[in-house]
Amino acid sequence: MLPWLSDRKYQLLIESINKALPQNYDFEIIKTLTRLSQVKAKSVCLQFPEGLLAWADTIAFLIEEFADGEIDVFVVGDVVYGACCIDDIRAAYFDCDFLVHYAHSCLVKVSDMDVPCLYIFVKIKIDPEDFVKAIKNIIFMVLPDASGGHSKEATLTKLHLNATVQYIDVVHFAYRKLVEDGYGDRISIPICSPLSPGETLGCTSAKLNGNLCVFLADGRFHIESSMIQNPHVVYYRFDPFTRRMFLEKYDHQALYLTRNRVLRSVRINPRVPYLNEFTADLIVNVGCPRMSIDWGAESCHIPFISTFE
Numbered sequence: 001m002l003p004w005l006s007d008r009k010y011q012l013l014i015e016s017i018n019k020a021l022p023q024n025y026d027f028e029i030i031k032t033l034t035r036l037s038q039v040k041a042k043s044v045c046l047q048f049p050e051g052l053l054a055w056a057d058t059i060a061f062l063i064e065e066f067a068d069g070e071i072d073v074f075v076v077g078d079v080v081y082g083a084c085c086i087d088d089i090r091a092a093y094f095d096c097d098f099l100v101h102y103a104h105s106c107l108v109k110v111s112d113m114d115v116p117c118l119y120i121f122v123k124i125k126i127d128p129e130d131f132v133k134a135i136k137n138i139i140f141m142v143l144p145d146a147s148g149g150h151s152k153e154a155t156l157t158k159l160h161l162n163a164t165v166q167y168i169d170v171v172h173f174a175y176r177k178l179v180e181d182g183y184g185d186r187i188s189i190p191i192c193s194p195l196s197p198g199e200t201l202g203c204t205s206a207k208l209n210g211n212l213c214v215f216l217a218d219g220r221f222h223i224e225s226s227m228i229q230n231p232h233v234v235y236y237r238f239d240p241f242t243r244r245m246f247l248e249k250y251d252h253q254a255l256y257l258t259r260n261r262v263l264r265s266v267r268i269n270p271r272v273p274y275l276n277e278f279t280a281d282l283i284v285n286v287g288c289p290r291m292s293i294d295w296g297a298e299s300c301h302i303p304f305i306s307t308f309e
């Protein structure tokens with residue numbers, strides 16, 4: 001219950017959430033309204049990744065309509081690429097006294113923000129038993145061998161469970177189930193600070209000491225981060241929508257060769273004569289480090305490297 005709403009209005013809020021928002025996505029409207037009431041927010045900024053902007057209008061309406069008192073809601077229209085894009089500076093610029101950031105891990109601590117902030121992970125509901133069943137059916141029957149191939153005789157040293165933040169509860173459910181079923185000594189949920197156990201970002205993933213990882217995600221971007229970090233590990237990805245397990249591969253050799261070639265070109269040929277767009281010999285990307293890797297060496301006609309490189 002929300003103390004400032006009558007029973008009837010609260011019921012209307014619940015019905016509106018159920019009707020207007022997808023049932024399997026948890027936008028945590030009640031928690032948001034409670035928090036806004038606690039901090040006595042008068043003006044709130046909402047930040048969504050592209051894929052969720054379709055619901056921004058509805059969520060803004062629900063907040064304005066059911067908040068504890070009058071509140072202005074702004075939706076940031078700029079593209080939000082990842083957890084690093086949290087824009088407390090813009091929220092402050094809009095004179096907002098609160099920021100709600102949707103669908104990303106807490107990469108930047110709320111204590112480091114210019115305005116108070118709430119992360120809504122937008123957890124996606126799936127049946128966690130499907131995930132457990134898939135792990136048991138597939139992984140424990142066909143284990144990776146030392147060469148990265150598969151054989152029933154190969155030994156599992158440790159199975160790591162990972163996910164994007166939307167599915168982190170499912171990973172913890174699966175861990176508890178597998179421990180109950182006696183697999184506890186060979187299962188782990190890795191931690192990569194500042195993320196919570198099991199979470200992975202495209203730029204932030206744990207070093208794994210086992211030889212197998214099951215990753216719960218609906219795309220390859222996040223699992224690739226872990227695969228780049230751990231070339232010795234065999235990866236399976238459980239797709240939450242098709243409920244199928246996929247063996248995933250990453251071409252580390254191609255990655256090392258390509259990046260090496262780019263870095264060597266910086267040293268060997270520091271002045272590129274045929275520049276037309278840029279008057280520079282080198283671009284050092286201070287943003288997402290995955291860009292130089294994922295876009296490939298051909299994306300730019302002068303060397304394009306990350307700050308790590």
Ligand code: SF4
Pocket residue numbers: 081082083084085107201202203204287288289290
């Ligand atoms: S992977 Fe890139 S976009 Fe995602 S949080 Fe890291 S730096 Fe940001």
